[in-house]
Structures are given as C-alpha cells and as structure tokens.
C-alpha cells in the first residue's frame with residue numbers, strides 16, 4: 001500500500017527568486033499554492049525555468065529570496081520526512097553507472113532506512129509494488145543503462161512511488177516515451193491523485209494537459225497564469241506563454257510512432273483548434289489524441 005496521504009498536503013511557493021552563481025536569474029517573484037488530490041501541469045518554453053523551479057522545491061538550488069514550504073515545513077524538514085519525491089529529466093542521470101533496476105527503485109527507500117541501508121521486508125515489498133505499478137517487474141534484474149528511454153522513466157517513477165512521498169514532482173515524464181506508455185503513466189498519475197497525492201508535472205505535450213491535469217501553471221521565468229485547467233489553459237494564455245512559437249497539431253495514422261499507434265501529425269484549422277480548447281459547446285476536456293506535442297521551438 002502507498003502511504004495514506006490526505007488532501008491536507010499544501011505546497012506553498014511564496015515569491016521565490018533564483019539566481020545561479022553565474023549571475024543568471026532563472027526565475028523571479030514566483031508564487032503559487034497547490035493542495036493534495038491535484039495534478040498540476042507546469043508549462044513553458046525551453047529554458048523558462050521549469051527544472052529550476054523543481055530543484056528549488058527539492059532544495060537543490062536555494063532561492064535568493066522567498067520561501068518554499070510544504071505543510072508549513074521548510075524544504076529541508078519536508079525532505080527529511082520523505083514528503084517529496086522527484087523524477088528528474090532523463091538527461092540529468094548518469095546511465096553508465098552500473099546498477100540494477102531494482103536497486104534504483106530501492107534508492108527511493110533510503111530515506112526510511114538506517115545508515116547501514118539494509119533493506120527490510122517492507123522496503124522490498126514497496127520496491128516490488130512500485131515496479132508492478134509501472135509494469136517493470138519483469139526487468140527488475142536488468143542494468144538500468146540497458147533500458148530504453150521510456151523504461152528508464154518508468155523505473156524512476158517507481159523509485160518515487162517506493163519513497164511514498166505525498167508530493168510528486170515529475171520533470172517531463174513523457175519525453176521519449178511511446179503513446180501507450182504515456183497513457184499508462186497518465187492513468188497511474190490519476191490513481192495517485194485519487195489517493196490524495198499532490199503532483200506537479202512539467203510537460204511539452206500540451207494536448208494531454210486538459211485530459212489529466214486539473215490545475216496549470218503557465219510559466220516563463222515567473223508565473224504568467226495559474227488556476228484550474230478549464231479556465232486557465234486557454235488559447236490566449238498559451239499564446240502569451242509561447243509567444244507565437246505554438247503550432248496546433250493533431251495526430252492520426254501510423255507514421256508518428258514505432259508502435260501500432262494509428263496517428264500522424266497534421267496542422268489543425270482555426271475551427272478545429274477552437275473545438276480542441278473547449279469550444280463547440282463541449283463540456284469535457286478534449287482527448288489528447290487531438291492535440292499533441294503542440295510546442296515547436298522557433
């Protein structure tokens with residue numbers, strides 16, 4: 001069983017500014033607040049500071065001003081209590097390091113072990129359950145470096161699950177994964193939301209945002225807009241966020257993916273685009289098949 005988190009978890013980012021040692025201010029005056037039982041998308045162009053924001057929440061970079069708190073605890077205290085789990089971008093990991101898949105997932109348990117790091121029965125059970133949840137049990141004795149990009153992502157997700165944190169930070173979990181895996185991850189995140197977790201996920205797959213995220217933070221070095229997806233994830237706000245670098249794409253046919261996914265890329269007309277964004281009297285969020293990877297860097 002996962003922890004039994006309740007909706008009382010609160011992440012409060014209050015007016016933080018992060019300046020790197022080289023003098024570059026990556027994010028400034030950034031504030032937003034999220035509660036448990038939420039999946040929030042963090043959306044912005046490359047270099048807009050999304051990873052920096054994650055690292056601030058993880059205490060890996062220190063804001064020069066402002067505070068990050070979890071249930072009124074400082075990041076340091078929240079980390080000690082294993083409240084936050086982080087799935088970094090794949091590029092940030094040294095994949096040549098010789099380590100088994102199950103060992104990577106066991107790392108999620110380290111914060112709960114004594115300094116000798118001898119896994120208990122419970123630790124092993126949690127690792128097995130986490131691997132099961134991301135459908136990676138069969139590969140648990142493989143070297144991590146031998147896995148595909150999508151499989152590595154799932155292993156890191158399993159590591160975060162094994163940690164049993166109430167807050168899950170995911171930095172681009174869909175990059176380089178096939179559509180089936182993306183859908184499986186989305187289903188898992190929805191289940192975690194139901195269990196009361198607070199999930200913040202950065203993604204460039206704009207099409208899937210309305211399908212599984214109830215909140216959004218549109219970001220470019222500071223918060224441009226934040227709130228419920230339905231009212232905030234609007235074409236106008238997205239144009240502000242992406243400054244004309246946005247392309248509206250739909251997918252169909254078999255050319256886009258290696259698997260049997262029957263989709264290809266085509267450009268949407270203005271009318272279709274309006275329909276995708278809740279137009280045409282649609283009450284429900286559009287299915288992410290309609291609009292996918294709509295960001296193209298200019």
Ligand SMILES: Nc1ncnc2c1ncn2[C@@H]1O[C@H](COP(=O)(O)OP(=O)(O)OP(=O)(O)O)[C@@H](O)[C@H]1O
Pocket residue numbers: 020021022024026044045046047048049050051052053
């Ligand atoms: N360690 C660092 N030292 C100096 N500058 C950095 C450092 N890390 C990131 N930056 C700069 O801060 C800015 C924000 O980078 P960050 O990685 O947070 O963006 P991002 O939104 O996650 O980008 P992407 O979508 O490409 O992953 C960039 O201009 C980047 O060059």
